[in-house]
Amino acid sequence: MSRKDRPKQLLKFIDRPAAKGKSAEPVSLLALADRRLEGLVKEKHRYICTAEAYRAAIRKDLSHYTDDQILGEPAARDTVNAIGLTAAVLAKEDKNAIFCVLTADHIIEPEETFRERMDLGFRLVEDDPRRLVTFSIKPTYAATGFGYVERGSPVRGVEGADKLAFHVERFVEKPDAARAAAYVASGAFAWNSGMFVWKASTFLEALERFKPESHAGLMQIQAVWGKKKSKETLEKVYPTLPKISVDYAVMEPATRESHAPSKGKSKDSALSVCTVLMDLKWLDVGSWPSYAETLQPDQDGNRTSGEGATVLVQGKRNLVVNARKGHTIALLGAEDLIVVQTDDATLIMPRSKSEELKKLHEVVDERLK
Numbered sequence: 001m002s003r004k005d006r007p008k009q010l011l012k013f014i015d016r017p018a019a020k021g022k023s024a025e026p027v028s029l030l031a032l033a034d035r036r037l038e039g040l041v042k043e044k045h046r047y048i049c050t051a052e053a054y055r056a057a058i059r060k061d062l063s064h065y066t067d068d069q070i071l072g073e074p075a076a077r078d079t080v081n082a083i084g085l086t087a088a089v090l091a092k093e094d095k096n097a098i099f100c101v102l103t104a105d106h107i108i109e110p111e112e113t114f115r116e117r118m119d120l121g122f123r124l125v126e127d128d129p130r131r132l133v134t135f136s137i138k139p140t141y142a143a144t145g146f147g148y149v150e151r152g153s154p155v156r157g158v159e160g161a162d163k164l165a166f167h168v169e170r171f172v173e174k175p176d177a178a179r180a181a182a183y184v185a186s187g188a189f190a191w192n193s194g195m196f197v198w199k200a201s202t203f204l205e206a207l208e209r210f211k212p213e214s215h216a217g218l219m220q221i222q223a224v225w226g227k228k229k230s231k232e233t234l235e236k237v238y239p240t241l242p243k244i245s246v247d248y249a250v251m252e253p254a255t256r257e258s259h260a261p262s263k264g265k266s267k268d269s270a271l272s273v274c275t276v277l278m279d280l281k282w283l284d285v286g287s288w289p290s291y292a293e294t295l296q297p298d299q300d301g302n303r304t305s306g307e308g309a310t311v312l313v314q315g316k317r318n319l320v321v322n323a324r325k326g327h328t329i330a331l332l333g334a335e336d337l338i339v340v341q342t343d344d345a346t347l348i349m350p351r352s353k354s355e356e357l358k359k360l361h362e363v364v365d366e367r368l369k
Helices: 029-035 052-061 078-093 111-127 177-186 200-210 212-223 230-240 246-259 288-292 351-361
Strands: 048-051 070-073 098-101 106-109 131-137 148-154 165-172 189-199 272-278 281-284 303-305 309-313 319-322 328-332 337-341 346-350
Touching: 029 052, 029 106, 048 052, 048 078, 052 070, 070 078, 078 098, 078 200, 078 212, 078 246, 098 111, 106 111, 111 131, 111 189, 111 272, 131 148, 131 200, 131 246, 148 177, 148 272, 165 246, 177 189, 189 200, 189 246, 189 272, 200 212, 200 246, 212 230, 246 272, 288 319, 288 337, 288 351, 309 319, 319 328, 328 337, 337 351, 346 351
Parallel strands: 048 070, 131 272, 303 319, 309 328, 319 337
Antiparallel strands: 098 189, 106 281, 131 189, 148 165, 148 189, 165 272, 337 346
16 A cells, blocks of 8 residues: 555554544544644644655645644654754754654554653653653563563652653563563563653764764754755755664663763763653554554454455455455455455455565565555
8 A cells, every 4th residue: 555655654544533623534644643742742843754755745634734844854864863853953943842752653542641641751851851761562462573671660759650650771672472472471571662752952962972973964954954055964964874773873872871880970961761651552553464453343353444345255354455446355265364455556465474575575566665
């Protein structure tokens, strides 16, 4: 369903109740992420950092965002630079800016609990600007496709933090099945959500300490931001930044440093890595089986969606997505299949092969990417 010019986050394929004053219709993951901020962050204080090529599509999907609120990357340089660019822009506008980093790949419910936990994250940073706050999801199974966060001692002195906020012991990236099972059984680990709250200037300082090449380039961009050479500098410098995730570049070294002896650093300069536990439903819509979880099953466990018709006879636990209006997909005696029909492509595979879909991406015709 997704293509180079039509990323997953912009596909209107999630059925959810309509926002107040709007008629019900499928919405994009990006629109859902924006809706989660109602009552937490004002519209004028929301930004989207994305590929520059998606600017027009985003403006069409979320018309209340102005051009200034969309930070267009001229090249993909992974999460640390996307976050660093945002931090550089916000810190220039307000030296005391505190911001949350949210991804647009997820369905998170209940939204009220999400907002309460996010508000706690803001209050933790307002209480101590040296804190780097991440959010961890209480695991429901021993997933091997997620990173994990190990919780340490509770954070004290902030209302509501005692049982929800903890110092981070360590991050573990995508463990094997045995370790994942042990982590979940211990009760001390949670999934790393990839969502954060921090002070913009503190994040930039951490970037200077742990990834100075990125920091140096972003400071060149910040120096001319909003001026004549802003676009030219962004397009020249940003693609040269080292491509690396924020977990590897900042969060892991910051956590190690927080547990190491001070080595002459003053208490005021020390970073504190904390996590807020989110005990809610967190669905990473990164595979067809995970998308199936957003749909209601019939009595045989089949799940269907799309404008086209689907007929299932003697079938069990199938997912059928038929996006072609006027087109019918019929399955007889099929079990545990995934069938996806769009205007220009058809996918058929056993559910058990869903994690191997990248093998197909490697050989599929370029026009479908």
